[in-house]
Amino acid sequence: MKKNLLLTALFSSIALISCKKKEVEQAKPIGNYKVVQLSETNSTLTAEYPTVLEGIVDVEIRAKVDGYIEKILVDEGQEVKKGQVLFKLETQTATQDAAAAKARVDAALVEVNRLKPLVDRNIISPVQLETAKANLANARSTYQSIIARINYATIKSPVNGIIGSIPHRIGSYVSSQTAEPLTRVSDISTMYAYFSINEKEQLNLLEQAEGTSFQSKIAKLPAVNLILSNGETFETKGKIETFSGQANTQTGSFNVRASFKNTNKILRSGNTGKVQIPTQVSHVIIIPQKATLELQDKRLALVVGPNNKVKMVPIKVREVPGGQFFVVDEGLTIKDKLIIEGVGILTEDTEIKPVIVDYNEILNPKQ
Structure with missing residues (x-):
């Protein structure tokens, strides 16, 4: 009798707990989540890549001969x-050697x-x-070598450009083996912007370009923007x-070089910024990449199903350079409402x- 009473009480408790749980679940508020009604679009998407700028020519100026710096005839930043x-x-020493x-x-x-x-008279x-002629040739060779050394002591710019930093001062002893160059001269009439893109981005970029060969596709790539470190274009x-x-082989990326005319000499070697590449799609x-999930090698999107319930849909996409958007090839239509908030926590x-x-x-x- 006591055993039956205990079992009855236990079942009553379980039933009560189940009812309470259902009541709690029913009382739980339905969350608000942002969704977008999908549609087809023509757009210009922009991908950004960090870049470092260099002049079209960036020459290290080094001494060809040993000696002390007697004169510095330019200043840093001078054209x-x-x-x-x-x-x-x-x-001075070389001049004395030259005289001798x-x-x-x-x-x-x-x-x-x-x-x-x-000799003519056979004497x-x-x-x-x-x-005697050999001695003369040797003496002339020695003299020319000393004159060349003197000429090398006058160091000239090999190109038009801008002077970089000057780490050495008057009186410093320098040679061709000195670790730091005397300075650098940068031809900044045109600037090179160097950046990297991954293999997928490179293929997508070239596939979208017109042309039949690699070089013809590069020639027809769209113009790019340079965003300076202060945010200005x-x-x-x-x-x-x-x-x-x-x-x-280590990063799987390609190095890319873009050029920018620097007519007003605003840009300098060593400047940083971002290169923007526009991508035309029609x-x-x-959809935003962050509105998708990757599960067991499948890409999933969350859409609003019947009765406003979450439905997971497998999709096939192409990555748009820059890592922010996907172009959808399969899985979604303009009838779908894509969930763009809570993607990582919502379940089917x-x-x-x-x-x-x-x-x-x-x-x-x-x-």
């Missing part, structure tokens, strides 16, 4: 012309001139004259010129309260 003197090294070498040349020449008539052997658009010959459904058949968001605002978010 210089090709052939302009930048530095002068001390040449010139004297030896003169003496050797006198000796040759003295021996010539004697001495021609071997003596040839020896550079006044002149640039052009993608080259891709590296092969992908980096009559396609575009969860009832939600859809909050419609403008589709264009998703594609073109305000900065």
Whole structure:
């Protein structure tokens, strides 16, 4: 009898708990989640890539001979012309050596001139004259070497450009082996912007370009923008010129070079920024990447199903360069309402309260 009473009480407790649980579940509020009504669109999507700028020519200026810096004839940031003197090294010792070498040349020449008539009259052997001529050639070679050393002590700019930093000062001893160059001269009339894109982005970019060959496709790639470090857009658009010959085996990325005309010399070597590449798409459904899930090698999107319940849909997409959007090839239509909020926490058949968001605002978010 007691046993039956205990079982009755236990079942009553379980039933009561189940009822309470159902009441709690029924009382749980339905969450508000943002959704968009999908539609086809024509759009220009922009991908951004960090970049470092370099002048079209960026030359290290180094001493070709050993010596102390006697004069610095330019300043950092100064614009210089090709052939302009930048530095002068001390040449006093070399000048003295040159004078002595010139004297030896003169003496050797006198000796040759003295021996010539004697050989002509068969007074001495021609071997003596040839020896004298060899001595003259050697003396001239030594003299020319010293003169070249003196000339190298006057260091000139090999290109038009802008002077970089000058780490050495007057009195510093420098040579061709000195670790730091005397300075750098950068031709910044055109700037190169170097950046990297991954293999998928490279293929998508080239597939969308017109042309039948690799080079013809590069030639027809759209113009690109340069966003400066202060957030401003550079006044002149640039052009993608080259891709590296092969992908980096460690990162799987390609190095890309774009060029920008720098007419006003605003840009300098070492500046940083972002290169923006526009991607034109027509009559396609575009969705944010963050509105999708990847599960067991499948890409899923969450849409609003019957009775406002979550429905997971497998989709096939193409990545738009920049990592923000997908172009949908299969799985979604313009009839679908895509859930763009709570994607990581919502589960199949969860009832939600859809909050419609403008589709264009998703594609073109305000900065």
